[in-house]
Structure formats: C-alpha cells, structure tokens
Amino acid sequence: MKKTFHIIGVLALGIVLTFSGCSKFEDFGSTNLNPGATNLPITSALLTNVLSGVGGFAASNTSSLYCQYYSETQYPDISCYAANSASPMANYSGMLYDLQNIIINNTDDATKGTAALNGSNANQIAVAKILQCYIYWVMTDRWGDLPYTDALKGDPNVKFDPQETIYKGMIKTLADLVPTFDNGAALVGDVAYNGDISKWKKLANSMRLLMSLRLSKVYPLASDYAATQFKAALADANGTISANADNFTINYPGGSFKNPYFSMYDGRKDYGESDVMTGLMTNLNDARQSVFGANLNGGASSLGVPYGHARAFATDWTTKNPNYTYVFAPNYRKENTPLCVVRAASVLLARAEAADKGWTTETTATLFTQGVNAAFDQWSLAAPASSYFTNTSVALGAAGSNLPQIALQQYLAYYPDGIQGWSNWRRTGYPVLTPAVDGTNTPKVIPRRFMYGTAEYSLNKTGVDEAVARISGGDKMESKVWWDK
Numbered sequence: 001m002k003k004t005f006h007i008i009g010v011l012a013l014g015i016v017l018t019f020s021g022c023s024k025f026e027d028f029g030s031t032n033l034n035p036g037a038t039n040l041p042i043t044s045a046l047l048t049n050v051l052s053g054v055g056g057f058a059a060s061n062t063s064s065l066y067c068q069y070y071s072e073t074q075y076p077d078i079s080c081y082a083a084n085s086a087s088p089m090a091n092y093s094g095m096l097y098d099l100q101n102i103i104i105n106n107t108d109d110a111t112k113g114t115a116a117l118n119g120s121n122a123n124q125i126a127v128a129k130i131l132q133c134y135i136y137w138v139m140t141d142r143w144g145d146l147p148y149t150d151a152l153k154g155d156p157n158v159k160f161d162p163q164e165t166i167y168k169g170m171i172k173t174l175a176d177l178v179p180t181f182d183n184g185a186a187l188v189g190d191v192a193y194n195g196d197i198s199k200w201k202k203l204a205n206s207m208r209l210l211m212s213l214r215l216s217k218v219y220p221l222a223s224d225y226a227a228t229q230f231k232a233a234l235a236d237a238n239g240t241i242s243a244n245a246d247n248f249t250i251n252y253p254g255g256s257f258k259n260p261y262f263s264m265y266d267g268r269k270d271y272g273e274s275d276v277m278t279g280l281m282t283n284l285n286d287a288r289q290s291v292f293g294a295n296l297n298g299g300a301s302s303l304g305v306p307y308g309h310a311r312a313f314a315t316d317w318t319t320k321n322p323n324y325t326y327v328f329a330p331n332y333r334k335e336n337t338p339l340c341v342v343r344a345a346s347v348l349l350a351r352a353e354a355a356d357k358g359w360t361t362e363t364t365a366t367l368f369t370q371g372v373n374a375a376f377d378q379w380s381l382a383a384p385a386s387s388y389f390t391n392t393s394v395a396l397g398a399a400g401s402n403l404p405q406i407a408l409q410q411y412l413a414y415y416p417d418g419i420q421g422w423s424n425w426r427r428t429g430y431p432v433l434t435p436a437v438d439g440t441n442t443p444k445v446i447p448r449r450f451m452y453g454t455a456e457y458s459l460n461k462t463g464v465d466e467a468v469a470r471i472s473g474g475d476k477m478e479s480k481v482w483w484d485k
Helices: 002-020 043-058 061-066 089-107 112-118 121-143 163-180 197-214 225-235 260-265 275-284 311-320 344-357 364-377 386-390 403-414 418-428 454-459 461-469
Strands: 070-072 248-250 271-273 339-342
Touching: 043 089, 043 112, 043 121, 043 248, 043 339, 061 070, 061 418, 089 112, 089 121, 089 454, 112 121, 121 163, 121 197, 121 418, 163 197, 163 225, 197 225, 197 248, 197 339, 197 344, 197 418, 225 344, 275 403, 344 364, 344 403, 364 386, 364 403, 403 418, 454 461
Parallel strands: none
Antiparallel strands: 070 271, 248 339
C-alpha cells in the first residue's frame, strides 16, 4: 500500500512540475515566485509521469484497428479508414520535453547536484534518452519524417528530418548510451525496472535490434546496414531481452493512474476483438485466446466482431450478438494490470527471423520455439504442445522461406500493441489482411501511415511542406514511410 501511494504521489507531482517547468517565471520578476514552492523539476516525478504516458502511447487504438486486432462496435470510423490527421506535436511539448528536462537538469552544473538525489546523473540521462528513442520510434513509424535533430530546442520552424536520419540517429544513440551507465545511486521513480540498470541496458540493445530489423526492406542483405546493426546489438555484452522477467513493463498503481486498457470498458464498449484475430486463434487452436478476449461476463469467447463494416451493420450485429468478444479477459484489463511494452517473445522471434534471413548464424527453429513459448509464458500460460508447431501456419520449412510463419507469430506476440503489430505487418505483409469491407478511402487500402495534422501546416508550414515533398504519393494515408518499400 505504501508503494502505491508513493507512485501516485510521484505521478501527480510529475504532472504539476511538467507544467511549472515550462513557465519562465523569471521573465516576470520575483513577484511571481512562490517562496514556498519547488521551482526546479523533480526528475523522479518527471520519469514516473513519462513512464505512465509511454504505456498509453503504446496502447494506440488507431494502430490496433489498422492491423485488425480490434473492431469498432459503435462508431467504425477509424476501421473504415476515415481521414486520419492526428498531430504528433503534443508529444514534443509533453513526454519528449519532460525527458529533455531530465537530461538538462542532470547535465547543468547548477542543477545536477539536486537532480542526483533521484539517482545517478549518468543513469538518469541514459534512461531519458532510451525513452526518447522509444517515443520517436513510435512517432516516426506513424508519420514518417518528423522534427528530430533540431527538435526540443525552442525553434517553432524546426526542420523535419527524413525517416532515414531518425532511424539511424536512434540506433546510434542507443548504441552510444549503453556504456554511459554507471554504478551510482539507483533511480527513483522508475515504475518499469525499479532502478535495475542491467535491464535498461538490455532494453536499449533490444530496441536497437528491433529497429534494425524494421529496416529489412531497405537493407535486406547480411552485409547491409540493418544486419550489421542487428548483429552488433545482439553481440553487446550487456545482452538483450530473452526472458519475460526482463520485459519492459509499466506497473500501474490504479486509482488516478490506470492501465490504459481499463478505460475501454469503463462505461464504454466501443471495441471488440476482431473476427480476424479470433479466426486466426481458432484455426491455430491457440490457448492465448483465453487471455486475448472474453465475452461481456468474462466467459471464454471466440465470437469476434466483424471487421471494417459501417455503423449500421456494426450496431445491428453487436445488438444481435451481445456475447461478442471483448478485448482481453477481465483480469488483463484491470486498472492496476501491468502493461508490457517490449517483450522477450518479440526479441526472440526477431532473432529467429534474422537467422532465417542469413543475417546471423543462430538457429532459426530454436529461437522460433523459444519465442513462441515466451509469448505464452508472458500470459502465464503453459508452453504449447508439440502439435502446435506442426500446424501448417506454424511449421517451419527450408531455411530462408519462413517469413510467413515467423511474422504470424510476431503479430500474435505483439497483441494488443497496435503500433508494433501494424508496423510489422507493413514490413512483412503477414498475416495477409483484407481491407475494410466498407472502407471510405480511395483507393480502398489499409492505411500505411498517419497524415500530418493541421497544427503542422499552420505552425510550421515550411517544415511540413519539405517533408511532404519527400513522400512518394504525398501526405496521404496510403503513402508509405521510408522503410516501407
């Protein structure tokens, strides 16, 4: 109980300090300074606040709808591909700025002594940079080109970097920062790894590995940039995530700071597990369905909601089928349920794919089995029987021919993380997905990116226009980001 109240207090303080940290009180003289207030940000509070936000960032319903993990039950706009022009800009003034504030306060001679009360300066900086890389990774996979190199410097006309620059910058940052960790004081406010620096190092290497594989369409050969970076991350002495105990998991206390999936059915019922997902799980006789979905009363269900239909069909169908499958069994969407962001299964299956491509000398079948088993274990399920691996959609074939089987298991392992599921589908083409029956876009195709928002065009027209000029097909949802060849 004490730990829960401590986390809630730190989160609340982080929100307050996020806003106070953005104000320049000194511009208005000392009359606006509260002598009883703390005017320096508490870096532990900022860290906790960002980690809480990262969980919600990973739980993107839009991406989960695009990759057909979910169906909309009442207002099927996103799953019917209504124009999506959500702006990325709030992420710069929110989580990214908070992390930059941690970096600044642990670097500046005037503040780093106070900041060190919340953990080693070097370790706070390294963790902040890892989290920035994660946020940029999600953002660039949604929009493509974005402010990166010159971002967070106060320039409203900041340039948009090509996605290639962003990816290579993130990969280099992750590689460079791992050696900067030290054995100083443990981090305070770390609701993911509780200050375990060895696990943060594994996360950095795992992200580097996964980012490198994301570039396999651009750099397919074993001697190319992607494979070289993949192998370097794998070879790092600090290791990668290979067991669920090392998963990057956000531990929510509940109360004011709830697991983001809790709100899906907290007085709402806008989403259900799609019939695409339940069909896959049924065909595989996959025990994970007991976790992935349940009916209104929490009972076992494989009655997925038909994907991509207009409102009249969706509301009529759900009315006639009230026992349709909700997303997650109830125990996995409680307000204090931990949320896994980067997991062992994804890393092991990435290694299996790299081995199958000939990028490494590891054994594909061994890593594939380990990855699938880890995906079951993550949900406290027993490893599947040997017969599971003989299913025609699972059984591996000759070396170099196993992308369909591996990508399908990656898709299932990422559930319900839509940004990773959607990105991996865009990269691999597996599983084979059919566009929404009642899709409203022209041409009727599954979206490949988010469009830029009105804020970008009104506040930084030069930057966004330059970015759009680099997009083949223009600023449209069917246009592809750089790595999506």
